Amino acid sequence: MLGNVLSWDQTVFKNGEMFELDYVPEHFRHRESQIEELMFSIRPAMKGMRPVNTLCLGPPGTGKTTAILKIFEEIEKHTASVIPVHINCQVNNTKYEIFSRIFQKIYGFTPPSSGVSFKKIFEKIVKYLIEKEKVLVVALDDINYLFYESEVNDVLYTLLRAHEVQPKARIGVIGVLSDIKMQYQLDPRVASVFLPREILFLPYTQDEIHDILSNRIQYGFFPGVIPEDILDKIVEYVESSGDLRVGIDLLKKAGLNAERRASKCISQEDVNEAYESSRSVHIQHAISSLGDEEKVLLRLIAEGEEVRAGALYKQFQEKTNLRYTRFHEMLNKLDATKLINTRYSSKGTRGRSRLISVKNADDILKGLRD
Ligand SMILES: Nc1ncnc2c1ncn2[C@@H]1O[C@H](COP(=O)(O)OP(=O)(O)O)[C@@H](O)[C@H]1O
Ligand SMILES: [Mg+2]
Known part of the structure; x- marks a missing residue:
């Protein structure tokens, strides 16, 4: 009985991990111009120059994090002279944690959590960059989480003025902000060194959402799991929230609902049932x-x-x-x-x-x- 319920051929998922929200998709379309812009900012680093400071702006679920992860992946594959560090500021939201992450990326181990001063950690980072002639690119993702702690001024100031203390230190910052309307609350002394180029990530159009989800469906589900009219409904849901995450989560949960009914095909009912919880995904x-x-x-x-x-x-x-x-x-x-x-x-x-x-x-x- 149990064997039957769990047996492999009951599943609608060919590749279930593709419906996890932290999955970095192989195909990343409709962000060509943003990728191009990001490359423009980072390219100087490949020639040993300081990267151009940049701010990626756009509502949640518009591909900001994915764009940066894709580019960083490429950089790591092709150049040894640039060290890209992606920091999720929701998780690492103090200056100490952020610089510990950078340290860890460089040295491969975390500095001890007590007994080591921030100053020591920072000195070691800079020393490495200078000795090995590396350029550091730090992406501060969801940087708004640093605003309320007032850590943002301290973090940016330290990163962006490093070369004044150590003339050969080359560090650039890519900020990511999920709210276009939010004015930055930076100190004037920080604002004067952080004058970022801005790259906009506007919500995807209906056609783009359709294309992106179709691609995920093609590789993630077995053939015929999602009828076309049901996909159209999901696209509508996504468009109304503006967050692609809602669509990916909806596919996952609707797929699980179908499996629970031991069906190989997702129904409108499976989607409706999943919608409540998918909608609140970004709230949670x-x-x-x-x-x-x-x-x-x-x-x-x-x-x-x-x-x-x-x-x-x-x-x-x-x-x-x-x-x-x-x-x-x-x-x-x-x-x-x-x-x-x-x-x-x-x-x-x-x-x-x-x-x-x-x-x-x-x-x-x-x-x-x-
Ligand atoms: N152009 C795209 N192609 C494929 N998947 C995408 C695309 N844009 C976003 N996604 C997916 O949507 C979800 C949200 O994207 P993410 O980059 O985390 O958005 P943001 O950082 O802007 O909130 C992720 O699961 C990501 O894989
Ligand atoms: Mg993000």
Whole structure:
């Protein structure tokens, strides 16, 4: 009985890992111009020059991370003189962690987590670059996670002014930011050295989404698993959220639903059932990055109606006793991750005030419970 349920020929997945969100696809189309632009920034590094600092901008699920990983893969294959380091700032969000990652990439082992000063780690990195004549390219992915910690100024300042301390150190930065509207909150002294070229990643068009998902389906599922009209429906779902992740996750979950029915073909029902949870994939993703106090704040917002920042702070302070500046930083972080909406009221007797609300209160409260 069990053998039957688990037997290989029951599966719709030819290559299931292709539906994991961290899978780096072999075929990466519709981002040719962005890849070209990124190469333009990095190319000087291959000639021993400092790379051009760059900022990739675009909403979630538009291929920013994948573009960088693909390029870094190529660089590692073809040049030994450039060291590309991709840093997920959601995971490594302090200066110390970031430089530990760079150190690890260079030396192949992590510096001890205590007892070694940041200064030592940084000196060793720079020493290596100079002695071996290597150029370092650091991608700070989802750099917005450094903003609330105020670490961003420190990290950028250290990386970008390294050559002033050590004239032969060659380091370039590629920032990745998931929110086009977010203004950077950099120190003037950092802003004056970080004047990045900007590369835009706009949401994929319907045809592009269709093409990308078709490709994933072709290699990831057995033939005939997804009827064309059902794919069209999935493309619609993806387009409405603007996030390709929703589509890939939807394919995976719909495929699992079909398998549960012991069917070799995904039905509309399998997709509909999966949609609820796929839609909240980016919500869960974002919530998992929050600290306890940020979760308290998010819950307050999700449980209430649209609220003025001042009134919200009063409620928040009762629970946490935190200062307004911390509260303000947290609001900005929640705003950047698109978990909340903020807007300014039209000018009333009390002047303009910031109004805060959530888009999907139910999804968010559920995400906070999980
Ligand atoms: N052009 C593309 N071709 C194939 N897969 C893509 C493409 N763009 C994005 N993806 C896939 O969509 C998901 C989200 O892409 P990602 O690069 O993580 O987006 P971002 O970093 O902009 O949020 C990933 O699973 C990735 O494999
Ligand atoms: Mg990304």
